[in-house]
Amino acid sequence: MIEISNFIKHYGDFQAVRGATFHVPAGSVAALVGPNGAGKTTTIRTMSGILRPTGGTLRIAGFDLQREPLEVKRRVAYVPDDPPLFESLTVFEHLQFVASSYQLIDWKDEAEHWLSLFELQEKRQTLASELSRGMRQKVAIACAYLRRPDVLLLDEPMTGLDPPSIRRLKETIGQQSQRGATVLVSSHLLSLVEDLCDELVLIRRGQVLYCGGLEKARVEYGGPRQSLEEVFFHLTGLPESEEATSTERELE
Numbered sequence: 001m002i003e004i005s006n007f008i009k010h011y012g013d014f015q016a017v018r019g020a021t022f023h024v025p026a027g028s029v030a031a032l033v034g035p036n037g038a039g040k041t042t043t044i045r046t047m048s049g050i051l052r053p054t055g056g057t058l059r060i061a062g063f064d065l066q067r068e069p070l071e072v073k074r075r076v077a078y079v080p081d082d083p084p085l086f087e088s089l090t091v092f093e094h095l096q097f098v099a100s101s102y103q104l105i106d107w108k109d110e111a112e113h114w115l116s117l118f119e120l121q122e123k124r125q126t127l128a129s130e131l132s133r134g135m136r137q138k139v140a141i142a143c144a145y146l147r148r149p150d151v152l153l154l155d156e157p158m159t160g161l162d163p164p165s166i167r168r169l170k171e172t173i174g175q176q177s178q179r180g181a182t183v184l185v186s187s188h189l190l191s192l193v194e195d196l197c198d199e200l201v202l203i204r205r206g207q208v209l210y211c212g213g214l215e216k217a218r219v220e221y222g223g224p225r226q227s228l229e230e231v232f233f234h235l236t237g238l239p240e241s242e243e244a245t246s247t248e249r250e251l252e
């Protein structure tokens with residue numbers, strides 16, 4: 001479960017996130033969407049414990065991030081959009097490293113499963129520095145899955161993946177939620193995330209415009225067949241003219 005209350009994040013004088021409140025029920029898959037610069041990565045990086053919040057309360061997997069950061073880090077896996085791998089380790093050594101760092105037992109069969117599923121077997125002895133972008137992404141996702149985290153934070157996980165890998169990723173995200181993990185997926189590829197998410201968190205300029213069921217959002221903003229893209233445009237007002245957005249700026 002993810003419970004974010006009045007979360008604020010400043011970078012110096014700049015207010016990147018301005019009192020965001022949202023929650024994602026345990027075992028559900030939520031899409032975190034919003035225009036460029038909305039604060040999605042800032043929010044995810046803070047939830048993973050990499051950035052320090054300026055204010056607010058972040059309760060992740062049942063623990064308060066500020067009070068019990070280690071408990072949170074133990075239970076959360078974060079895959080950034082450009083995963084920083086260890087360039088001098090092979091693919092298999094990454095899985096080994098994760099298993100040893102998190103003291104996993106009986107992990108080898110599962111590691112083989114992920115290597116096979118993401119078509120990385122041929123590259124198991126290849127150094128990270130010699131992998132393609134999509135392969136790096138899949139190694140990072142496999143490492144995250146191997147940990148069986150309670151909360152999975154995926155920032156633009158589909159970028160760089162080929163269509164079969166996207167399909168497999170979507171299937172595996174569903175499986176993660178079925179085993180009880182709470183998954184938050186940030187993406188601009190709305191048509192790809194809409195069929196795997198049951199919850200929607202939509203932010204713009206560091207503020208939450210919507211948090212709740214995706215189906216509810218569809219019904220509220222146009223009807224059950226409304227696409228996530230239409231919901232996005234409706235809530236953000238983005239297809240409207242520059243005039244609308246400049247008025248919004250003036251009001252701030």
Ligand SMILES: Nc1ncnc2c1ncn2[C@@H]1O[C@H](COP(=O)(O)OP(=O)(O)OP(=O)(O)O)[C@@H](O)[C@H]1O
Pocket residue numbers: 011014016034035036037038039040041042043
């Ligand atoms: N290290 C930083 N220092 C100062 N400002 C930052 C820093 N990182 C992000 N920002 C600013 O915070 C705001 C939110 O950035 P963030 O990366 O969280 O947005 P995002 O929603 O992930 O955007 P995108 O969809 O483009 O990836 C932006 O205005 C950005 O310029």
